[in-house]
Amino acid sequence: MNQQQHLPAHSNQPMVSVTPVLVGTVIAFLAISFFVFGVDVPHPEWGQFWQIRPLTLTPLAGAVGGACYSFLLHLSSRGTLNKTLALVLGVAIYLIGLFFGIVLGLDGTMWD
DSSP, X not given: OOOOOOOOOOXXXXXXXXXXXXXXXXXXXXXXXXXXXXXXXXOGGGOTTTTHHHHHHHHHHHHHHHHHHHXXXXXXXXXXXXXXXXXXXXXXXHHHHHHHHHHHHHBTTTBO
16 A cells, blocks of 8 residues: 655745836835935035935835745745735835835935
């Protein structure tokens, strides 16, 4: 008598898709660009390279928010999480992360 083991089939889908991460990065970059490139005359105490911090931190926060969104959608496709809840929670996490990224990026310059 030969016993067969029934192993769960693993999907070849990655846990985090690259597309939401890239979309989150681009949206965050466009959002921070609106503030950074809108400054005509920066304050001298900001330094010469004051734009580097906001232009790196905010897209990084957008990428992390996009990764969280993608992970929540992955959980909803497996049936672990309700799809509507995953969508709403993913967008809320992304927007909160984007806000924190903008605040941290502009801290000490435009956000005082």
